[in-house]
Amino acid sequence: MKKHAIFAVLGLFLVSSMWGNTNCKSLRRLYDIDNEEYFAGRLPKDTEIRAVKTKEDVLAQTSYENNHFIITYNTQYNMGQDHEHLVLYHEECHIVTWQSNTESTQHPKEWKNCMRRLKIIGAFDNILFEDFR
């Protein structure tokens, strides 16, 4: 291996260890695909996906700031792509049921029904069975 290739690999490793492996761009692409396939375009198109390392005990969270939704992944858990996609479904359901949130629960029956519907229509299948053809 040439020297500059070694530095490139080292650089990639340093960058990925600083920000985790969460790829916001590819998650944003998945969000658009999910929106088409499972939400009939009801998810807003201007949702932002961020990755931040926090000590909070959450895998990800959705917030509504400056007139758009932000899904923030917690990179301390380094979940891997499949788990990140499952978490994305969780957050997508938060977005489509946002109005149903109350002070007592952030997972109202509307949110649970959204996740159940995704399960029934097979949204999880490609994640659970992809490698087992």
Ligand SMILES: [Zn+2]
């Ligand atoms: Zn939640």
